[in-house]
Amino acid sequence: MLRSVLIAGLMLAALPFSAFAADLPDLGGKKIAVVTENAYPPLQFVDPKTGKPIGWEYDAMNEIAKRLNFQVEYLNTSWDAMIQAVSDNQYQIGMDGITINDERKQKIDFSEPYMRSEQFMLVRSDEKRFTDPKSFAELKDTLVGSQPGTTNFYVAVYNVLDGNEQNPRIKLFETFGATIEALKTGDVDLVLTDSTAGKGYVDASGGKLKLIGGPLGAEDFGFIFPKGSDLKAPVDAAIAALKADGTFEALNKKWFLDYKLGQ
Structure with missing residues (x-):
């Protein structure tokens, strides 16, 4: 059944562009600055073979x-600066696997969700000391790596540990990629990640990493805009079209089923 659904999605994606684009706005070829971090595979990252940014x-x-x-001008900034920079109109759109939540909505506008993902525990493949959040928390000497201010950070604080955002068992890093490297080298024992990025890192690890336990909750990802942006409605319309015609399903297959990161 899954194979049939994927094939059907790909067939829809191959239909003529005019079949789905008739009602979409025309932005007249203007240039739009889109910012990202390039550190969250397989959503966006730098291809180690070519040095070029790629991803879902x-x-x-x-x-x-x-x-x-419209024409896209891709720019880069750090995760911790991104939301404020978009809020300040330094960029017109931000994309970085950004979880839609009410706190962030006070600063920026979100598109309609383009993806739903769940949080999982990413560990080294030989990890046997813990199998879920409770057994991790009970060990007392284990560390979790995270970027400050991310969904992964808050899930670690409130769903895995004791609710103390200053807990010394959380080791902070500037990039998500740095948390993965720390996990591989044994500097931390756990990284929380959504299922899509986690699968990408497991595939790329050559058997050194694995996902354990069940999902710790679901989250919706959206593109972000400055408050009141006139780009939100057109992008929302395009997202709806890409969902309806199977394009997003084809991208899911490309990046989460077929593509082996690092090969």
Whole structure:
């Protein structure tokens, strides 16, 4: 059944562009600055073979730009600066696997969700000391690596540990990639990740990493805009079209089923 659904999605994606684009706005070819971090595979990252940025979000944004008729200027900034920078109109769109929540909505506008993901525990493949949040918390000497201010950080604080955001068992890093390297080298014992990025890192690890336990909760990802942006409605319309015609399903297959990161 899954194979049939995927094939059907790919067939829909191959239908003529005009079949789905007739009602989408035309933005007249204007240039739009889109910012990301390039550190969250397989959504966006730098290809180690070519040095070029690639990923699910790049493919999706490029398709949105084509259908809405605008030019994308991709720019980079750190995760901890991104939301404020978009809020300050330094960039017109942000994409970085950003979880939609009410606190962030006070600063920026979100698109409609383009992806739903769940949080999982990523550990070294030889890890046997714990199998779930409770057994991890009970060990007392284990460490979790995280970026400050991310969904992963808050899930670690409130769903895994004791609710203390200053807990010394949380070791902070500037990038998500740095938390993965710390996990591999044994500097931390756990990294929380959504299922999509986690699968990418497991595939890339050559058997050194694994996901354990069940999902710790679901989260929706959205693109972000400055408050009141006139780009939100067109992008929302394009997202709806890409969901309806199977394009997003084809991207899911490309990046989460077929693509082996690092090969």
